[in-house]
Amino acid sequence: MEQSIEQINRKIEKGDAVVLTAQQVCDLVDSGEDIRAEDVDVVTAATRAIMSGTYAILSFPVESSHSFLRAKEVYMNGVPAHVGPCPNERLGILDLMLFGTDHSVNDSRYGAGHLFRDLAERMSVEVKVVTDKGDSFKTKVTLDDMPYAMLYGTRHAFKNYSAFVNTSDEPAASIFHAMEFGPKLTEATISGCGQINPVKNDPLLESLGIGTRMLMNGSEGFIMGSGTRSSVEKPNLTAFADMHGMNPEYMGGFFTSAGPECIVSWAVPVPVTSDSVLESIKERDRQLKMPVMAV
Structure with a gap:
């Protein structure tokens, strides 16, 4: 049938x-x-x-418009995030990709999987941005601050x-x-x-x-x-x-x-x-x- x-x-x-x-x-x-x-x-x-084949794409504001031109490095609770592929940093907005197998530069036992759960729990996450000029700043965000947050599986x-x-x-x-x-x-x-x-x-x-x-x-x-x-x-x-x-x-x-x-x-x-x-x-x-x- x-x-x-x-x-x-x-x-x-x-x-x-x-x-x-x-x-x-x-x-x-x-x-x-x-x-x-x-x-x-x-x-x-x-x-x-x-x-293992898991990644997230996040987009959210971290600063006011024209505060910096490009983000060279970004870390979320120490987990490295990949900037782009469509950079909007001059607007103060980050477009990021985070791989599920990456881990924090501060704690080798904390990985992106832990970060994704922390976001889903609406916990405050530290974002560190290093600009193309060598300046750096930190801010805090939650999932509710992110207009776009998608989890993908390859x-x-x-x-x-x-x-x-x-x-x-x-x-x-x-x-x-x-x-x-x-x-x-x-x-x-x-x-x-x-x-x-x-x-x-x-x-x-x-x-x-x-x-x-x-x-x-x-x-x-x-x-x-x-x-x-x-x-x-x-x-x-x-x-x-x-x-x-x-x-x-x-x-x-x-x-x-x-x-x-x-x-x-x-x-x-x-x-x-x-x-x-x-x-x-x-x-x-x-x-x-x-x-x-x-x-």
Whole structure:
């Protein structure tokens, strides 16, 4: 059975759509239920993990117009921000990009992921600006001072990520372990949420794609398409959402043995548009393969 997203949307508008969570579908299958495409219209899926491919674009005023011409360096709570690509500094406004894996020059355990959560919590953040003339000044801002604050993912929500081991004879620092990785295959870590992952439930991206609404850290956003390094074997997605609506509980920083990383949460509705989508939704954890990688 096939149905279009337009048909599903009409059912939703009439209140006739059947919406289940991915966990509910898997529980029904485990109980022996024969779930068919006509039995469910939308399945909600979600994931939460360290997602290195995260960055924010922020724009906000820091000084009066013509106070300085260019910002050479900017730091937010010590985390370096990249100025541009469309500089407006002569207006006293900064356009900034912050990478989720950058960390404070003052505290190596504080990263952009921590900063993003502090902003979502409406905490006051110190901004230090170094101008092209060598002058510097500091000011304080909160998220509510920012007309524009978007969080982006370049590659998020991998279908099923990986397990990791250290095959060498020495301990190894890695973003995949909170401590140094034990040597000689003595330890393993995993990253992935199995049967409830959005891309696991639509691995061919038949229903998910450009323009699909989703929630990033609880804030409404949109999928922009496949992410960087996405492949048929290991698909992932790219998306963005407004930071003003984000729930701090769903995001933050995490310190690994190789430095701070960024935690991001996704929630996505998967329209059941075909039998093949439903078959993917019905797959349970024990059926999902997880590759094992050496760090």
